[in-house]
Amino acid sequence: MDFDFSEDQEQLRDAVRKWVDKGYDFERRRAIVNAGGFDRGVYTELAELGLTGLYVSEEHGGMGMGPVEAMIAMEELGRGIVLEPLAQTLIASAVLQTHAPADLQSSWLPRMAGGEAIVVLAHQERGARHHLDRCKAEAKEAGGQWTVSGAKSVVPVGDVADAFIVPALAGGQMALFLVERGATGVKTEGYVTQDGSRAAEVALSNSPAQLITKNGLTALQEAADIVRPASALKAWA
Numbered sequence: 001m002d003f004d005f006s007e008d009q010e011q012l013r014d015a016v017r018k019w020v021d022k023g024y025d026f027e028r029r030r031a032i033v034n035a036g037g038f039d040r041g042v043y044t045e046l047a048e049l050g051l052t053g054l055y056v057s058e059e060h061g062g063m064g065m066g067p068v069e070a071m072i073a074m075e076e077l078g079r080g081i082v083l084e085p086l087a088q089t090l091i092a093s094a095v096l097q098t099h100a101p102a103d104l105q106s107s108w109l110p111r112m113a114g115g116e117a118i119v120v121l122a123h124q125e126r127g128a129r130h131h132l133d134r135c136k137a138e139a140k141e142a143g144g145q146w147t148v149s150g151a152k153s154v155v156p157v158g159d160v161a162d163a164f165i166v167p168a169l170a171g172g173q174m175a176l177f178l179v180e181r182g183a184t185g186v187k188t189e190g191y192v193t194q195d196g197s198r199a200a201e202v203a204l205s206n207s208p209a210q211l212i213t214k215n216g217l218t219a220l221q222e223a224a225d226i227v228r229p230a231s232a233l234k235a236w237a
Helices: 007-023 026-034 040-048 067-079 086-099 102-113 216-236
Strands: 119-121 138-142 145-156 163-170 173-180 186-192 198-213
Touching (some): 007 067, 067 086, 086 102, 086 163, 086 173, 086 198, 119 145, 145 163, 145 173, 163 198, 173 216, 198 216
Parallel strands (some): 119 163, 138 163
Antiparallel strands (some): 138 145, 163 173, 173 198, 186 198
């Protein structure tokens, strides 16, 4: 069995490493932290490298790659302690591509792959202690339309993201919903975290939502399987 990286994977590593070395020095990072912990210009540069579309299929304008390529990219970004939420983009694009209905995929995945839209996971709640199966947010359906109410904590770039993937209880079972930041009843309060990145508290009050999947816990566990190794590599690098 061959465990060596392929030529394409090595080219990906080289491209990300060169960008970190030339485009993300310590002075630029410090300026981003001082400005609030997020720079849309940097995120656009990551998109130009193709990184925001790593998990997105070619059908939706992405690169159609997988976990190995994601870990290669995250390891190199970790060398530069890059603040922008690429891991969140990988999570969100994987969840949407695997679980969302076709119309939701075609609406969001091309924009995510191109860097025009940022979608992040908003799952943590106060007191949940990182247990994925603990959720107090609730979803209600009326006339075929869903709304979500609840509060989510430490949401990455929550006050600048375009939309959230939100776990909420629907009939006692956890489901996943997409909620746009600009939707009615959405309030965010942003801040800089200890590592210099940006996060927010997000409050939802009867906010319009689109159902991704009613099998939310399984999808959330898959998302955790994506973020843990990627984040570990970024921290280790």
